[in-house]
Amino acid sequence: MTMFDFDRIIDRRGTGSLKWDRYADRDVLPLWVADMDFTAPPAVLEALGKRAAHGIFGYTHAPPELVEGILIRMWERYRWRVAAEDLVWLPGLVVGLNVACRAVGDGGSEVLTMTPIYPPFLSAPALSGRKLATVPMVRERQGWRIDFEALEAAVTPATRLLLLCSPQNPTGRVFTPGELGRLAELCQRHDLVLCSDEIHCDLVLEPGCAHLPAASLGGDIAARTITLMAPSKTFNLPGLNCAFALITDAGLRQRFQRAMAGIVPYVNLFGYIGALAAYRDSGAWHAALLDYLRGNRALVAGAVEAMPGLVCIPGEATYLAWIDARDSGIDDPAGFFEQAGVGLSDGREFGAPGFVRLNFGCPRSLLEQGLERMRKALTCR
Numbered sequence: 001m002t003m004f005d006f007d008r009i010i011d012r013r014g015t016g017s018l019k020w021d022r023y024a025d026r027d028v029l030p031l032w033v034a035d036m037d038f039t040a041p042p043a044v045l046e047a048l049g050k051r052a053a054h055g056i057f058g059y060t061h062a063p064p065e066l067v068e069g070i071l072i073r074m075w076e077r078y079r080w081r082v083a084a085e086d087l088v089w090l091p092g093l094v095v096g097l098n099v100a101c102r103a104v105g106d107g108g109s110e111v112l113t114m115t116p117i118y119p120p121f122l123s124a125p126a127l128s129g130r131k132l133a134t135v136p137m138v139r140e141r142q143g144w145r146i147d148f149e150a151l152e153a154a155v156t157p158a159t160r161l162l163l164l165c166s167p168q169n170p171t172g173r174v175f176t177p178g179e180l181g182r183l184a185e186l187c188q189r190h191d192l193v194l195c196s197d198e199i200h201c202d203l204v205l206e207p208g209c210a211h212l213p214a215a216s217l218g219g220d221i222a223a224r225t226i227t228l229m230a231p232s233k234t235f236n237l238p239g240l241n242c243a244f245a246l247i248t249d250a251g252l253r254q255r256f257q258r259a260m261a262g263i264v265p266y267v268n269l270f271g272y273i274g275a276l277a278a279y280r281d282s283g284a285w286h287a288a289l290l291d292y293l294r295g296n297r298a299l300v301a302g303a304v305e306a307m308p309g310l311v312c313i314p315g316e317a318t319y320l321a322w323i324d325a326r327d328s329g330i331d332d333p334a335g336f337f338e339q340a341g342v343g344l345s346d347g348r349e350f351g352a353p354g355f356v357r358l359n360f361g362c363p364r365s366l367l368e369q370g371l372e373r374m375r376k377a378l379t380c381r
Contacts (some may be wrong), residue, residue, distance in 0.1 A: 200318045
C-alpha cells in the first residue's frame with residue numbers, strides 16, 4: 001500500500017486545463033500533452049498554501065535554499081559539481097530552447113537535432129532565424145538508437161548548435177555514457193554548442209538505467225553545453241512555470257543571458273516555492289510515482305502488443321509511450337483514435353508521420369478505458 005493515491009480520479013474539466021479542454025463537450029479521453037492527472041506532492045501543496053496565506057506576491061528571486069538544493073542534487077545524483085553562478089532561471093524549458101537558438105550562431109547558422117523529437121525542437125530554430133537540419137533516429141528491435149554516421153554527415157560548416165533531448169521525448173530512451181561520449185566528441189570535433197533538454201531526468205523507470213547529464217562528462221563538453229532542467233514533469237508542476245539552465249562556461253552563459261534580456265520574464269513566486277518543496281521534501285512521493293508509472297508502462301506495453309498493426313517499444317524513462325502505427329493501414333492514426341474516443345499526440349508534430357504518442361501519467365482506470373477504446377476501434381474497423 002502507498003500513502004499516495006494515484007488511482008484517484010480528479011475532475012479537471014472547467015479548470016482551464018489545456019489537456020482536458022481540448023475535447024470539451026466530447027467523449028474523448030485526453031492522453032496527449034505531457035501533463036499528469038495526479039495532484040502535486042503534499043509538501044508542494046502545503047508550501048504553496050502557506051505562501052499564499054502571506055498575501056503579498058511581489059517580485060521574487062530564487063530562495064537560497066533552492067539554489068543550494070539544486071547544487072547538492074547535481075553532486076549527489078551525478079557527481080557533477082556546479083556553482084550558484086552557473087544557474088540561469090527560466091519560466092519554462094521551451095523558453096530555454098528558443099533562447100539557446102538565439103544565443104548561438106547568427107542568421108545564417110544551422111541547428112541540428114534528431115527525430116522523432118518534442119515539437120518545440122523543430123519550431124525554435126526558425127523562430128530564431130536559424131535553419132533546421134534533422135537526422136532520424138533508428139528503430140531497432142530493442143529500442144531506438146542514434147544514427148551517428150548520419151548525424152556526422154549532416155553537420156555542415158554552418159552548423160553551430162546541436163539540440164538533444166535526454167531522456168528522449170518521445171521514445172523514452174536513456175542514453176548511455178558511451179552514446180553521450182560520442183556526442184561530446186562530435187561537438188568538440190565540429191565546434192558545436194550542445195543544448196541538452198533534461199527535463200525528464202527524474203523519470204527513469206527501467207531498473208539498471210541511470211540518467212547522466214551530458215555536461216557532467218566534464219572537460220570540453222562541459223564548457224560547450226547548455227543543460228535545461230525543471231521540476232515540472234516529475235512533480236506535475238508545469239503551470240507554475242519554473243525551469244533553469246546550467247551553463248558552466250562564463251562566456252556561453254553571458255551569451256545566453258544577453259539573448260534573454262528584455263524578452264524573458266522572471267520566474268514567478270509560486271514557481272520557486274513549488275520547486276523547493278518538490279526537490280527538498282517530496283522524495284517519498286517521487287518514489288511512489290515511479291512505481292505507479294512502471295505499472296502503467298507495463299499495462300500499455302501488454303495492451304498495445306495485442307493490437308493489430310501497432311508496435312510500441314517500452315521507453316526506459318518518461319510517462320510517454322511512442323507507438324508505431326505505420327503497419328495498421330490507417331493514414332491518420334491520431335485522427336482515427338480521436339474518433340474512437342482517445343486523444344493522442346500526432347506523430348507528424350514530432351517529425352514522424354504514422355506514429356502517435358500516449359501519455360500514461362494518469363489513474364490506471366482511465367488508462368485502461370483508453371486502451372480498451374483503442375483495441376475496439378482497431379478490431380471493429
